[in-house]
Structures are given as structure tokens and as C-alpha cells.
Amino acid sequence: MQRRLIAAVLTVAALAMLAVLVLDSRPIPIEAHLAHHAAIAELERAAEDAATLVASLESARASNQALGEGARTALARFEVSPERLRALLFGYSGRALHEDRVRGRFDAYSGTVADASSLTHTAVTEQAKLIQSLDIVRRSGPILIERMRDIRLDDAARTTFELVAGVLDFASPDNTIDAADLGRLAETLRTDRRIDANMPGQVQEFIEATQTVIAGVRRVDNLTARLGEIPLISSGTNLASAAVERYRDTLAGINQARTLLSIYAIILLGAAGFIAFRLSQSYQLLNRANAELAMLNESLEQRVVERTEELQGALFDLKESQVQLVQAEKMSSLGQLVAGISHEINTPLLYLANNAELIRERLELFEDFTQRSAAAYALRPDDFEDRKSYQIALATALRNLQASIAQDDLLASIEEARELLSDSTDGLTELTEMAQGLKDFSRMDRAPVESFDVNAGLERSLLIARSALKHKANVNKFFGDLPHIRCAPSQLNQVFLNLLTNAAQAIDEQGEIVIRTERRDENHISVTISDTGCGISAENLAKIRDPFFTTKDVGTGTGLGLAIVDQIVTAHGGELRIESAPGKGSAFTIILPISPSGEAYGTNDDAELLSQLAAAG
Numbered sequence: 001m002q003r004r005l006i007a008a009v010l011t012v013a014a015l016a017m018l019a020v021l022v023l024d025s026r027p028i029p030i031e032a033h034l035a036h037h038a039a040i041a042e043l044e045r046a047a048e049d050a051a052t053l054v055a056s057l058e059s060a061r062a063s064n065q066a067l068g069e070g071a072r073t074a075l076a077r078f079e080v081s082p083e084r085l086r087a088l089l090f091g092y093s094g095r096a097l098h099e100d101r102v103r104g105r106f107d108a109y110s111g112t113v114a115d116a117s118s119l120t121h122t123a124v125t126e127q128a129k130l131i132q133s134l135d136i137v138r139r140s141g142p143i144l145i146e147r148m149r150d151i152r153l154d155d156a157a158r159t160t161f162e163l164v165a166g167v168l169d170f171a172s173p174d175n176t177i178d179a180a181d182l183g184r185l186a187e188t189l190r191t192d193r194r195i196d197a198n199m200p201g202q203v204q205e206f207i208e209a210t211q212t213v214i215a216g217v218r219r220v221d222n223l224t225a226r227l228g229e230i231p232l233i234s235s236g237t238n239l240a241s242a243a244v245e246r247y248r249d250t251l252a253g254i255n256q257a258r259t260l261l262s263i264y265a266i267i268l269l270g271a272a273g274f275i276a277f278r279l280s281q282s283y284q285l286l287n288r289a290n291a292e293l294a295m296l297n298e299s300l301e302q303r304v305v306e307r308t309e310e311l312q313g314a315l316f317d318l319k320e321s322q323v324q325l326v327q328a329e330k331m332s333s334l335g336q337l338v339a340g341i342s343h344e345i346n347t348p349l350l351y352l353a354n355n356a357e358l359i360r361e362r363l364e365l366f367e368d369f370t371q372r373s374a375a376a377y378a379l380r381p382d383d384f385e386d387r388k389s390y391q392i393a394l395a396t397a398l399r400n401l402q403a404s405i406a407q408d409d410l411l412a413s414i415e416e417a418r419e420l421l422s423d424s425t426d427g428l429t430e431l432t433e434m435a436q437g438l439k440d441f442s443r444m445d446r447a448p449v450e451s452f453d454v455n456a457g458l459e460r461s462l463l464i465a466r467s468a469l470k471h472k473a474n475v476n477k478f479f480g481d482l483p484h485i486r487c488a489p490s491q492l493n494q495v496f497l498n499l500l501t502n503a504a505q506a507i508d509e510q511g512e513i514v515i516r517t518e519r520r521d522e523n524h525i526s527v528t529i530s531d532t533g534c535g536i537s538a539e540n541l542a543k544i545r546d547p548f549f550t551t552k553d554v555g556t557g558t559g560l561g562l563a564i565v566d567q568i569v570t571a572h573g574g575e576l577r578i579e580s581a582p583g584k585g586s587a588f589t590i591i592l593p594i595s596p597s598g599e600a601y602g603t604n605d606d607a608e609l610l611s612q613l614a615a616a617g
Contacts, residue, residue: 014271018264036247039088042081043236049078050116050232057123057224064134064171066127079117082110089243098246105239112235116227123223130171130216136209137167144199144206151198159188160206167210171217179214186210352424359417359424372400451484452492454527454592455517461496462515465504472504473513473531480518482525485594491568492592498565499529499588506533506586523594530587536580544578572596 056071089102141164148157163185166177186207189195195203376397384390462475469475503513511532520526536544545566569576573596580586 014268018261018268022261035088036243039085039243040240042084042088043240046078046081046113047233047236049074049081050236053078053116053120054224054228057120057127057227060127064131066124066131075117075120078113082106082113085109085239098242098249102239102242102246105235105242109235109239112230112232116230116232119223119227119230123220123227126216126219126223130213130220133209133212133216134168134171136205137164137213140206140209144203147199147202148195153192153194153198156189156192156195159185159192160203163189163210167213171213175217179218182210182214352428356424359421363417369405372397376400449486449488452487452489453484454482454492454525455479457489457493458496458515458517458527461493461500465497465500468501468504469513472507472509473511476512476514478514478516480516482517482519483594485525485592486596487572487592492572495565495568495590496527496529498562502562503529503531503533503586506531506535508534511585520591525592525594527590527592528587530585532585535582535584535586536578537582541578541580545576 052074053071056068056074060066060068060071085106089106141160145157145160145164148154148160163182166182166185169175169177170179170182189203190207376394379390379394379397381387381390384393458477458479462469500513507513513532514528514530516528516530518526544562566576569590569592572592574590574592577589577591578586579589
């Protein structure tokens, strides 16, 4: 026993080691290779876009112009580079050390891109404000100077000229003027009362534009300098190096695993050869022992074969008898319901046929009206001698059409036909539900063992038994929230149908049937079908589960109904409980497991389960 345990442990360990090596030696998918190289190319393109952005901002600042379309395209491409890299870099994974390094450097790179993008957008906005203010200075400066000279404000005109020239010089890359001097000139213009007296409000926009230029130049230069200081290139380089290290480490690990797998395969082949040699020796010993045992058991086997044949014949006869009895009970239950189901189907068929005949009559009226309409609209002026004759003929045809509408009451016929079609649709729906109910009840097109909704099965059983119940009892349903159970649905449907039919037969004139479902605990559900019928006496209650026992008249029952119900419930690992009092009614409670274990059926195999359920009915 100890040797077998050791051998089993060694075998499991060898197979586990082989599985690990096979998994580790799997090649990287071609998509991962392409994604890695695409990620490196994306980092290089992002670095080029970053350099283009810095150069474009400096060029735009030098020329005091807005950012070009090429730079804006580079900015848009640069901003989405982290998302593109995320999909490319993390399409495969390497060892934890390299994976953490790649993720850390990717986060750093994403933060750098976000900072650079924010600064670039801010710089573009400030550059636009600067250009707009410079435009105002260039446009309004000469106009103000000319007006000042016209009203003889020569000192103010000179100050304005100096301010315009200074602002334009200050906005150039190689400015030689101090911002404080420009501020003093602007303050001089703002505090000159003569300007306010002769040109009220005309200088304010100009002064504000000059101040915006002074502040904007500083902000744009500062933002451009900060953008150049962001380590975009180094961050992208670090990320690329981490990705390359992970890629190379992954390839090296795969090659190493393949080498170890080859060595391990050679070792396993040697071990397999040794085991085969030992097994061949053991087989030789076993063959000699088996030959001796075969001679001793030959006569015994012959006797066993003969006895087995006798037992199989007896078992076959017993199964045949059981199948015939079960089929007789099924046919008995089915025969009681055929007349009612035929009536349920015949009623909608009759009014469907009647509706079809009425609709055909309406269609004949519509056909006559359509022919008259076609004849009226076929009239052409060319077919008459003059216009008046055509108009008289057309008016006569239209009056005839109108008279036909009133005489045949076509509008009412249309509405009546619509109602007939609606009634026919309801009838067809009722027939469809009946057919679907019959199909679902029998479950002929589904697997015999499957997940089953008990509440839905009860609804279908009530549909089948409706003709037997509707004139005998009022059915009250109290369905609980039940999980699906694993069972043979057609078998349980037969159980429900038998209990419902028995309940209806136990009621003499008019009574009540109550169906209640509930979840009893974590592993079981229950279905209780109670009636207000005649009840069962104490002496009959003890024998009611016995095959062929019945309290019905001769020829009206086989005595197998409850016996089959009890066998089906027991085969499902459940329990059938019966409570009854003479004159008060009976209550049949079925307790079923939600997910039956192997002990309930004696096996975990559905094939064995089906054979047991078939034996139960």
C-alpha cells in the first residue's frame, strides 16, 4: 500500500512538472511580437511629436502667430499615445519584477504626457490671447495717434506712439525694452485728464490690450520654458527600455523552458522504458497464474453463465410486466382527459371557422367595391366626345361608389372584419398555448433529466387538467419563490397530473383545491395539493400506496396511480406524505431535494438515474 502511494505521488509530481514546462515553453503569440514593436514605434513617434510641439510653440512665439495645423495634429496624436501604448504594452505579461517596472514607468510616462498636454493647451490659449491683443494694438494705435494729433494732444500722441512701438518690440523674441517702462507709458495715458476730456473711453481698450501683451509675453515664454523642462524624452526612453527588458526576459524564459522540457522528456522516456521492462516481467508471471486459474474456474463459469441466463430471463419478464402496468396507468389517466382537451380545442376551432366565413363575405363586398373603384378611375377624357360628358360620367361613377359605401356599410364591415380578426387571433393564441402546454407537459423534445421549474410544471399540469377541474373545484395557488431543481420533468408532471385528477375525482359536486409550494430548507422544496373532497378512511390510508389498491368502482381505476407517484418521488430522493380525514378532504405533500446527491439515486450518473426513473414509471 505504501509503495502504491509513493508511486502515485511521484506520478502526479512528474505530470505536474511536465505541465508546468509545457505551459512555460509556449511561444509568445505573433500578436504580442507585433504589439511590442508597435509600442516601441509609438514611443519614438510620441518623442518626435513632443519635439515638434516644442519647436512649433517656439516658432509661433517668435512670429506671434497661432499654432499651425501640423502642430495641432501632433498634439492630438501625442495626447492619445498613453492609451495606444496601454493596449500595446499589456497585451501579454512577463515576470512580476519586469511587469511592475513596466507599469511603474508607464504611469510615470502617462503623467508626463498629461502635464505636457496641459501646458501645451494653456500655452496655445495664451498665445491666442497675445495675438489678439497685438492685433488690437496694431489696429487701434495709429488711429488713436491720428486723433490725438487732430485735437492737438501732441504729447499724448508721442506717448501712444512710444507705447505702440515698445509693445511691438516687447512682443518680439529679441526685445530690448523693459516691461516697467511700458507700464509707465500706459499709466501716463490712463491718468491724462485731457485724453479723458477729449476722447472719453477711446483709449481704455488700447491700454488693456498693451497690458495683456506685456503679461501674455511673460506667460507664453514661461509656459514654453516649462514645457521644454518636462522630461518627455527620458520618460519615454525609460519606458521603452523597461518594455524591451521584459520582452527579452520573456523570450529567454521560453527558451530555457524548452531546453528543460527536452531534458525532462528524455528522462521520462528512460523511466517509461524501465517501467515497461518491469511490467513485461510481471505480465509473464500473471499469465502463468491466470492460466492455472482458468482451468480451475472453467466449470464454475459455465454454471454461473447458466444461472445468469435464467435470472436475466426472469428479470426481463418482470420488467415487461412492470412496463405494461405503468403504461396501462398512463393510458387510464390520459383517457380521462382526452374528452375535456378535445372540448377545449374544439371551441376555439368552431368560432375560428365561423369568423373565417364572415370575413370571406366581407371580402366579397370589398372586391365588388374595388372593381367599381378601378372602373371609375379608369375613365379618361380622351374616351368622351367633350369635357362635359367626361365630367358627367366621372361624377356618376363617384356617386355610385358613395352609394355603394352607404348601401353595403363598408366602413362598419371593415371594423367588423378587424374585430373578427382580433377574435381569431385570440383563438389561435389559445390553441397555441394549449399545444405548447401539451408539448411542455410531455417534454418529448428535451433531455429527460434537466433543470426544472416546479411552479411552471404545476401551471402546465393545471392546463392539461383544466377540463377535469373547472366544473368540480376552484383552484387556489400559493406559489413560493422556488429554485430550479434537477429531475425528470415529464415524471414530475405525471405526479402532479395524477394528484390533481385524484383531487377532482374525490370532490362530489363543487369544492376547492389548494396548491402550495415553498422552500423548506436550503436543500429541499415541498409541493402540497389539498382538496375538500370525501377524504380517506384510516384503514384505507395505510394501504393507499400499495399497487392495485383502489377505492374506485370496478373498471374506473387500476390502483397504480399513487403507487407510481410514490415510486417516482422516492426515485428522485424525495418523500410523499399523505394526510386525510373522512368528509374533510386530503392533503398530499411532496418533498423533493433541490440538487439530489448520489445517495438518493445510488449513483451520480444521469444514465443510471434515467434507468431508475424509467423503472418508477
